[in-house]
Amino acid sequence: MAIGFDYGTANCSVAHLVNNAIEQIPLVGDNCYISSTLCAPTAETVSEYLFRCLDIRPSNEVGEAVLRRAVKLNREEGIEVVPTDVxxxxxxLDLYLEDPKDVYYIKSPKSFLGAMGLRDMQLSFFEDLVCAMMSNVKRQAETHLGQSITQTVIGRPVNFLGRGGDASNRQAEGILSRAATRAGFKDVEFQFEPVAAGLEYESSLTEDKNVLVVDIGGGTTDCSFIQMGPSWVGKADRESSLIAHTGQLVGGNDLDIYIAFRRFMHAFGMGTKRHSGLDIPVTQFWNPIAINDVQAQRKFYAHDNLKELQLLAKEAVEQDKVSRLVTLHKDTLGYAVIREAEKAKIALESSAEYRAMIDLFSEQVGIDISHDQMAQAIDNPTRKIQALVKEAIEQSATLPDVIYMTGGSARSSVLRNAVQEVLPNIPVVSGNYFGSVTAGLARWANVCFR
Known part of the structure; x- marks a missing residue:
């Protein structure tokens, strides 16, 4: 059996084609979406969990070394890995929020894929994370369907990162492919996520059109200029219909990060000075919330940085605020801050004002934010998305008949208006913001594996 698998930055979902109709497969109760998050007692638990609980072996010698190290460290910590540990x-998310400092929590590991300059053991660990999440989705889907799933088409962005080029993309796709194979898929194919979203939109067309698909996901934004319609439906070779592709690592996570950075971090001392008159390095306020940058996270949460933060708190004019930054480090609360920024972003779609409440356990920090302030905070990623749209139009050397916007972040009125500014006279349509990519991948799986 074949499925379309959207291994997303924000959520994962799967679907298959039944009598030419898309059927999404529930993964958590009746919910067809599961957040792309994982929690375990330690990072090392994940690698041993795959081997000991799921009988999934590493894919290479580096992976074997990661597993041996994980088993050794878990034994030293007295951890006996059982299935319920992951x-x-x-x-x-609930486990993380309950006790952030005593668990390993990861959100959106897809954001790290393609990062250059990492050691082989780090890349192998990322593969373990992806494999664990894919295996969970596959097992839940098989339980619901009552049959084995052996074939899949997995969605991928045009570019996993804005830098790294083809080498970055090959690295990321390799991790996804090996993880899926280890999870039990025998046949694995890939399709660009905006192309997949376009295939679902194409199923509703009664005439051929030039369509600009703008897919704004949790981690990336991709633009694909595609010829589509009845003339193309069901064709296995679509290369000549793909006119232009652009993509970059900018999406919903970036909106949350910029909201947190520009509206929340002043409550943690950003903008204050030391008594000597020197500024506090701005990276100390950016790194804890840059959840899509593994190096930034590592720098902030390093043990040596705790000493630096404690010294900065003593030297700061507003010591109480910078002390919150120390708490942020000690209790690993960066994800909690980002979660509140995401809640603000969603709430401000239907309200002019929102009061964010950041729980530091010792205190509740309340921060007011307006819709206009939110729009100003995300100006940087908004302009990047506009640039991707412009680049796609320049590549195609023609205007589209319609703009099809999809992806969870495409719900943002700020981003929709920004795209409309670039192409003011082109109609904008949308379908299932979260499910169009999954549906298109399922349709492509039917073409690939029929």
């Missing part, structure tokens, strides 16, 4: 989705 949680996914909202259950993982």
């Amino acid at each position: 949680s996914f989705g909202e259950a993982a």
